[in-house]
Amino acid sequence: MVRGKVQMKRIENATSRQVTFSKRRNGILKKAYELSVLCDAEVALIIFSQKGRLYEFSSSSMQNIIERYLEHAKEDRNITTGAEEQQHLKHEAAFISKKIELLENAQRKILGHNLGTSSLEELQEIDSNLEKSLKNIRERKDQLYKEEYEKLQLKEKLLLEENAVLCEKSGLEHRQAQGKHKEIGTGSRSTLSTEVVTDLFIGPPITRNGP
Structure with a gap:
């Protein structure tokens, strides 16, 4: 009896979905084991059910396989990032070079050169x-x-x-100086007016008689 082709979409019936999950989970775990034995490969498989339950298989230490994977993934990301950055820099350099060429051409035209093609x-x-x-x-x-x-x-x-x-x-x-000169002149005149004139007479004093 030929089994019908299963349509790849979410199974709406919860019971059927759980049965299918259990069958496919066991099948994929078995395939992972067979791959690790037959091909001597390091295999790690992690499955979380809809309810969050963990199922896993590893041909050796799960932690070592995960660390190895992260290391390789980091290297791949660095290589990809480096290549993308290099490509971006090339595009940016070409754009800037073209812009500089246009600006130089515009400057020459402003100065009156190369106007024949304008x-x-x-x-x-x-x-x-x-x-x-x-x-x-x-x-x-x-x-x-x-x-x-x-x-x-x-x-x-x-x-x-x-x-x-x-x-x-x-x-x-100037006014202060003039005031000082005035004070000096007034003082000199006062000194002269207070001087007493005295004459020296030799002989008997002169008697004045009344009229």
């Missing part, structure tokens, strides 16, 4: 870009002039204030 649209675009550049340059120049003018105005203001302070200080010192 179309009317390209020439109009270059002209428009030059106008924008000149406008930005003029605006920046005007801004710098304005900033410099404001700095000079501030400097002039500070110098005027400093000059006013110096003038005020100089005038105060």
